Amino acid sequence: MLTDEFGREVTGVRVSLTDRCNFDCVYCHNEGLGDTRGPMDPQDDEMSTDDVVTFLEVAAEFGVDSVKFTGGEPMLRQDLEEIIQRTPEQMEVSLTTNGTFLPGRAEDLVDAGLERVNVSQDALDPEDFxxxxKSGAYDKVLEGVDAALNAGLDPVKLNMVVFEHTAGYVPEMVNHVAENEGLQLQLIEYMPELTGKPEWNIDIERVHGWLAKQATEIEYxxxxxxxxxxxxxxxxxxxxMVEIxxxxxxxxxxxxxxxxxVTHKGYLKGCLNRNDDLKPMGEMTKPxxxxxxxxxxxxxxxxxGEYMVKNDAGEWEVNDKYIEEFAGA
Known part of the structure; x- marks a missing residue:
């Protein structure tokens, strides 16, 4: 297993299969790349089935034991079942999706080897959703969640980005997962530095505080x-269960x-927040x-704490040390 200079072992990979999506979420940062969405048809610059599998085989050589497939909307890839089926056996396979394509495919994905799924659901009201x-697919998402549960995926996590538009739904969403066995809730802090709308931000510590008061048990x-x-x-x-x-x-x-x-074009990416560390994998040969x-x-x-550090005024700023290192690489 590979370890970076800060002692962090790399145990998992997130593989974006496409930047195409049938939604246009206002908070989307597309795995930190920004809004790169293009036509809905399959694109030549997306990694092929074989490319994805070859990468996973190499990652497995280094002891990586989990992969999450993301997008865009990864279920726009019609080869998703094949990719999952060909994923090395040692890897736990999960998927983040908007859920609209799970009806009719959830069972096939499970048969292929999918173990867990995260479904984006930011509100419990069709109009606010x-x-x-920017989609009228609210009912289809609910249908997709049911399809995932019926196919035996466990747990089914609902992803909810918490910002000005959605914060009011937190108590209702918590109740929703409490009364529906098999569901869990993942509240995701809004990232204004990636989306460019700081005015939508809320204090996530207030959400932590509210949950702590409601909780019968807290674990780490x-x-x-x-x-x-x-x-x-x-x-x-x-x-x-609710996690932030x-x-x-x-x-x-x-x-x-x-x-x-891994970006949909086949670049390795060491950090969600950065795009100055993209590393091409050449012609996708194993060496x-x-x-x-x-x-x-x-x-x-x-x-x-390292790439971004606090200055004397207590503000976060880029640590020039790492900029210089990458410029000289």
């Missing part, structure tokens, strides 16, 4: 030192990051992938 996603997850809150439904029937993903200005989160990302993988792991830097 449409305002956030090793990855990113995250908190998990177990909360009972308002009527006492059922209990749900809060990377913004969080050195602890970055110090516990064990992932490397080239091995060399690029080693290089990107060796250059990984915790974003907050």
């Amino acid at each position: 449409a305002a956030v996603t 997850r090793e990855m990113h030192n995250r908190k998990r809150y177990w909360i009972e439904h308002d009527d006492g029937e059922g209990r749900g 993903v809060d990377p913004v200005e969080n050195p602890t989160f970055c110090a516990n990051c064990h992932r490397v990302r 080239e992938i091995r060399e690029a993988f080693r290089a990107v792991v060796s250059s990984r830097v915790p974003y907050y």
Whole structure:
């Protein structure tokens, strides 16, 4: 297993299969790349089935034991089932999707080897959901969640980005997962530095505080030192798990990051927040992938606390040390 200079082992990879999407969410940062969405038809610059599988085989050689397929909307790839089926057996396979294509495909994905799924659901009202996603697919998403549960995926996590447009739905969403067995809730901190709308930001610590008051149990997850809150439904029937993903200005989160990302065009990416560390994998031969993988792991830097440091005024600024290193690379 490869370890970076800060002692962080790389145990997982996130592979973007496409930047195409049938939604146009107002908060989307497309795995940190920005809004690169193009035509909905398959694009020549997307990694091929064989390219994805070859990369995963190399990652497995280095002890990587989990892969999450993302996008864009990864289910726009008609070869998704084949990719999952050909993923090395040692890897746990998960998927982040908007859920609209799960009906009719969820069982085939499970048969291929999919183990877990995250479904983006930012509101429990069709009109507000449409305002956030620029999509009228609210009912289809609910149908997709049911399809995932019926196919035996466990857990089915609902991803909800918490910002000005959605924060009011947190209590309702917590109740929703508490009363529906098999569902969990992942509240994702809004990232204004990637989306360019700082006025939409809210204080995520207020959400932590509210959940702590409601919780009957709080536990810590090793990855990113995250908190998990177990909360009972308002009527006492059922209990749900809620987890917050809060990377913004969080050195602890970055110090516990064990992932490397792959863009849909086949570039390795050491950090979500950065695009100055993209590493091409050449013609996607195994020797080239091995060399690029080693290089990107060796250059990984915790974003907050190292790449970004606080100045005397307590403000975050880029640490020139790493800019100079990459300029000379």
